[in-house]
Amino acid sequence: MNKLLLILFALLVTSCANESDPEADKANFVRIYDSNRYNTSYNPIDMKQTADGGYLFLASRRLDESNFQGIYIMKVDEFGAFVTEELVDEQYVNPVGELLFLNDTYYFFCMTAVGLQTQLVEVGNDGTLGNIYNVGGSYPTAAAIDGSNFILLGYDNTAKESVVAIVSPNGNVIQATGFSVGAGDAVEEPIINHFLRTGRQFPFQVGRAASGQYFFNGFYNYTFSLVFTDLAGSLAVVQGQQDDGGISRVVQVNGSTFASARFNFGDNYFLPNVSLNTSGISSSSDLGGFSLPELVDNAPVHILVSRINEKEVILYASNTKSGQIGLYAYELSTGKFLGSKYLGFSNPYEINSMINTSDEGLAIGATTYVTGRFPRITLFKLSTEELSQIF
Secondary structure (H helix, E strand, O other), X not given: OOOEEEEEEOOOOOOXXXXXXXXXXXXXXXXXXEEOOOOOOEEEEEEEEOOXXXXXXXXXXXXXXXXXXXXXXXXXXXXXXXXXXXXXXXXXXXXXXXXXXXXXXXXXXXXXXXXXXXXXXXXXOOOOEEEEEEOOOOOEEEEEEEOOEEEEEEEEOOOOEEEEEEEOOOOOEEEEEEEEOOOOHHHHHHHHHHHHOOOOOOOOEEEEOOOOOEXXXXXXOOEEEEEXXXXXXXXEEEEOOOOOEEEEEEEEEEOOEEEEEEEEOOEEXXXXXXXXXXXXXXXXXXXXXXXXXXXXXXXXXXXXXXEEOOEEEEEXXXXXXXXXXXXXXXXXXXXXXXXXXXXXXXXXXXXXXXXXOOOOOEEEEEEEEEOOOEEEEEEEEEOHHHHOOOO
């Protein structure tokens, strides 16, 4: 196995090793994980904190002999120090988030390089691969936990449908419902370009609301839309603008109130306290929101309910035009803006995941570029004290 090289940018520098505070060292740090596979690209997809306080990364990697991305898994300890890595066999490609934790095991979905059949992969707490189950169907795009099962959003390129499936932990499809994306090559082109990474990367998402409705953010009826459904025919749609506008991310706060974000012809808007129509047809362009001109066009957005300074907040994270990751805090109950913070220095950084940590801090998985060219995994760990400086 190739040795992984580690670059550590310390937020606090001490002159002597014996002055180091272990608790502070694991509460606050930034680490970039370089590799002696110099021209290989690594892009983190999702990250979870493991029971030992460390972090498990699911990432993609560039393959020389495939149009699709390969799979890379990395485990680091509570200080961010590299522990182990797994370059998954190249017969498996296109890993998608989330990295799902169920029954003391981590799971993710991918597909086979030949036949494009969806697979469900087990990963241990130490980052080692477990069983791989054939699910069937093709082009997985997003996944979430649904009780003791998984919800999988995929694209059926034969039927030209977005498909929501309920999948058991051993890969059995319990239920699956398709939603037509529309006829013609024009509507399929941006979807295929997403998978080949030759076009825009769309913010696919799937989940289940507290009401029991399933929802997916994906293509439906010629448009990138947020769709609520019971999987039996009844549905509500928050329509986008073909592939030029739609919802970037959505998290339910309570009832019909959501924290969301949207994009529209490159512009970005945050909606930390918005009522979405979950029983009819509406348009995302009518939702308004706070304009964020500092963000890159059609910016990826991550949203997390957290607690800072004894206050329940909604945290947004996204990519700024200056190459930093912007953190924006809003009051959970009212949507009132509280403050912001920016992460990054020297190199450009892009957000990939954001989680609350067991020490009441925050961890952010990101991508940076070594020599401005080669994507590498980055881990930002923020302490409670640093988060308290946001407002």
